[in-house]
Amino acid sequence: MTGIRQLADYLDISIGTVSRALNGKADVNEETRRRVLEAAEKLGYVPNQSGRSLRKGSTGVVGFMMQTGPEITSQGDAFFMSVFDGVQTVLSRHKLDLVALLCSSNEDPYAYLQRTVARGFADAIILSATRRNDARFELLHRHDIPFISLGRSLTDVGQPWIDLDFEGMAEVAIKRLIKAGHKDIGIIWPHGDLNLGYLFADRCREVLAEHGLALSEDHIFRAKPSEAGGYAVAHEIASRFPRPSAIVLVNEILVTGLYKGLEDAGVKPGKDIAIIGRYSPQTQFLSPALTCFTLSLRDLGISLAEHLLSVMPAYQSNYVGQTSRVIWPMTLIEGTSG
Amino acid sequence: MTGIRQLADYLDISIGTVSRALNGKADVNEETRRRVLEAAEKLGYVPNQSGRSLRKGSTGVVGFMMQTGPEITSQGDAFFMSVFDGVQTVLSRHKLDLVALLCSSNEDPYAYLQRTVARGFADAIILSATRRNDARFELLHRHDIPFISLGRSLTDVGQPWIDLDFEGMAEVAIKRLIKAGHKDIGIIWPHGDLNLGYLFADRCREVLAEHGLALSEDHIFRAKPSEAGGYAVAHEIASRFPRPSAIVLVNEILVTGLYKGLEDAGVKPGKDIAIIGRYSPQTQFLSPALTCFTLSLRDLGISLAEHLLSVMPAYQSNYVGQTSRVIWPMTLIEGTSG
DNA sequence: ACTGCTTCCGAAAACGATTACGGTCGTATG
DNA sequence: CATACGACCGTAATCGTTTTCGGAAGCAGT
Structure with a gap:
């Protein structure tokens, strides 16, 4: 060396x-x-990285925290790979490197994050899979680590965030279904304590209420965020009485299994039950074509990086004046499923 | 702090x-x-990480190099997350941390790797997506960095590797098809210059030759490693004359699009054309059920980590005597597609 | 009292970079 | 000719650890 x-x-x-x-x-x-x-x-x-960062007090690396394990992320890694790519293109212009901080499924995410920030591993952090009340926000705030989250939380320490427009999605989807005559709409609740679940469900309720309808508790289904989870929940849906005439879901992985599960149960998607979901490379070949919401993952990554830089003291000059919170719009792809 | x-x-x-x-x-x-x-x-x-690793000369982190971008990885969604999880469980016992080194799609992988190893960022590296002749092997060898690769290469510097048994898969798949009466078997060549493409194709040729058959150049199809790539190649296959009566492929992402593409072209998978592929969570709900090869990704990760430790001077005592090269077996799931 | 062992702890030297500070030249200016 | 100044570069301190080395204290044996 x-x-x-x-x-x-x-x-x-x-x-x-x-x-x-x-x-x-x-x-x-x-x-x-x-x-x-x-x-x-x-x-x-x-x-040498160690020598340099010891002296400078900064490492030049940005960490993207994610949890490993087969059923942890609600996103596939095709999702993250595209986002990463966007983040990279921005960061590399500033000689910053992106690494994924991999928190194993048998370690507490909070403890993991604490360990890595205390070690001074990364100059800034990107958080994803934000929870309803996310203690990680406070941790990073306390340590004064610049960070941004992909997703909101009730916990707010003033950091920037970018979140997909799940509320807009709820609005458009529900209204579309109501217009098509549906009165009995169900949803699939995203797993765990992810904040987006609450945002989405609440907005669904509101929009339904505006039209004199309600979201029945019996029509809120829970599923693991995997293909198998979709298959399993399909049977629940098929056998629920009364059965909802339409389903809206925010998880793009579930839907493959959901389609198959419904078919196996004799409930034809798009015919016996309407479905509106999220786009993913996997969903594009479903038939009937899935009505779904999509977005540019790469652009999302770019925006994440830019907003993150705006809170990093050494770099912020280039990015002042950015709005610090973004509701990222999704666009509807009209299919025949709902 | x-x-x-x-x-x-x-x-x-x-x-x-x-x-x-x-x-x-x-x-x-x-x-x-x-x-x-x-x-x-x-x-x-x-x-503090910098101070400690400056003094000790080691960082306590293991890097898993991967390339970002939507169409880079040949593996499916949950693939890496599961492998990571296995790797983690072993590494954490030794107080080592795993991070994913994210090489952006517009940076040369070799240059990226050179930069990160010269900086002394990681104590050891795991490589994946190995190429036919992979210069990264020589780089790491020259710098004396312990590493292991998930995948073989013609370039061999004596490092351990673990590779899926693509040759075994070729053998079982081809023999199975021949037994079922197929004489006109085609394959889909994995993208780029990945070594596994050569291994797989060569073994297919050999097995066919043993049975007096040949792999026609016209029946070697190329496709991008994505759902869309599978859809696109399906049309090529459907319109090729003479059309193969069976297709074997090693990429598990392609197959979703392939099914749909064939159907759209009026060629029914499992009926008009036999298909044998690789299992992924996505493939489990295809109909007709895909005949495919599967493996435990988590165990694969565990093994990767153990073999890596065996070449890390500070840790190897615990893992001496391991065979350093592993052909990882896959098991056949009999479906009705081929 | 002296020597020889432990057992424990402090002092100080690394590790490899960045950077504040000061010194050495030339050259220009009065 | 003396002085000042700018351009360039070397010296050394510094970042936070780990680790070597030696010293102090206590105790046992002679």
């Missing part, structure tokens, strides 16, 4: 000058800078 | 003793150790 010392010896100058040359400081002759850059390239020198 | 200095001042002892107490060294009175541990807990002290 070649360090700055070797590089300095090779060039027969001091390490101070080498460092200054590499970091683009003013006090260095252009000719020397050129020589340093050249030699660094030749010897394959890259500043 | 409370450092070891504050902790030492608080306890009125030296930082050396604090460090020794925390790291479980022998030379420290049990009573003092207890006091230190207690105070550390109380003040919420966690050793």
Whole structure:
């Protein structure tokens, strides 16, 4: 491993000058800078991360926290891979690197986050899968770590967030179904204590109430966020009496299993029961075509990164004046399922 | 941020003793150790990562390199999340953390890897999506970084690897199809320059040859590793003349689109054309049921981690004697598609 | 009282980078 | 000629740990 010392010896100058040359400081002759850059390239020198960040107090990495395990995320990794890509393109312009902080399913997320921030692992954090009351927000706030969350929470410490417009989705979906004559609309509640579940259900209730309808407790179904979960809940739905005539759901993974489960139970999607959901690469080939909501994941990632930079002291100058909270719109793809 | 200095001042002892107490060294009175541990807990002290790894020369993190972007990974949604989970459970026993190193789609993977290893970011690396000739192997070998790859390559620097048994899969699948009377078998070539494509195709050819059959070049189809790619290639297959009577493919994402594409083209999977593929959560609800190969992703992750530890000098004592190369078996799930 | 062992702890040197500070040149200015 | 100044670069302190080394204190044996 070649360090700055070797590089300095090779060039027969001091390490101070080498460092200054590499970091683009003013006090260095252009000719020397050129020589340093050249030699660094030749010897394959890259500043050691630990040394640099110990001195600078910052690491140059942004962490995206996510939980591993087969049934944890409500999103597939195709989801995150696209978001990551958007985040990266912005961060790389500032010489920042994105890494995914992987919290294993048998470790407490709060404890995990605490450990990683106390270690000083990342300069900033992106949180996802936000809960109804998310203690992680307070933790990061207390430690004064810049962060942004993909998703709102009742817990609010003033950080920026971006959240998908689940309320808008509820509104459009419910109104569409009502217009089509449905009076008995059910929903599938996203798993766990995710905040989006409450936002979505509440708005559904409101819109239904505006039309003199109600969301029956019997028509709120729970399912694990997986294909198998969708299949399982399908049978519940099929056998519930009275059976809802339409289902709206926010999880894009469930729907594949849901379709199959309903069919197996003799309830034809789009005919015996209307379905409105979220787009994913998997849903595009369902038949009947799923009526669903979609968004540009890459753009979402870009926006996440930009808003995050706006709260990072060392970078914010470039991004002042951004609105700090964004409700990310989704667009409706009209299918024949509902 | 409370450092070891504050902790030492608080306890009125030296930082050396604090460090020794925390790291479980022998030379420290049990009573003092207890006091230190207690105070550390109380003040919420966690050793600073940069300082520690600068001194120790190791970071305690293992990186799993992957490329971001919507159409990069050849694996399905839950694939990596499950593998990660397995890796984690082993690593956490050794106080190692797993992070995903996210290489953006517009950066050269080799350059990215070079940068991160030179920075000393991770103690060890797990590589995936190995190419036919993978230069990253030589890079890591040159820098003497312990690593393991999920997948073989013609490039071999003596590192351990684990690879799915694509050859076994080819053998079982082809023989099964031949037994069912198929003489015109086609395959879908995995995208890009992934080594598994060659392994798989070569073995298919061999097995066919053993039975006096050949793999026609016209029956090797190329597709992007996405649902849409599967849909697109379906039309190619349907319109090829002569059309193969069976298709074997190793990519589990493609198959959803493939089914739909074939149906839309009037070619019924399992009836007009046999299909054998790989299991994923998405494939389990296809009809006719997909004949496919499956494996325990979590166990795969566990094994990856164990074999990686066996080449990490600081940890290998626990795992000596492991075979360093593993062909990971897959089991056949008999469906009605082929 | 002296020596020889433990047992425990403090002092200080690393690790590899960044950066404040000061020193050495030339050159220009009075 | 003396002084001032700017351009450039070297020296050394610093970040927070770990770890080596040696010292102090206590105790046992002679």
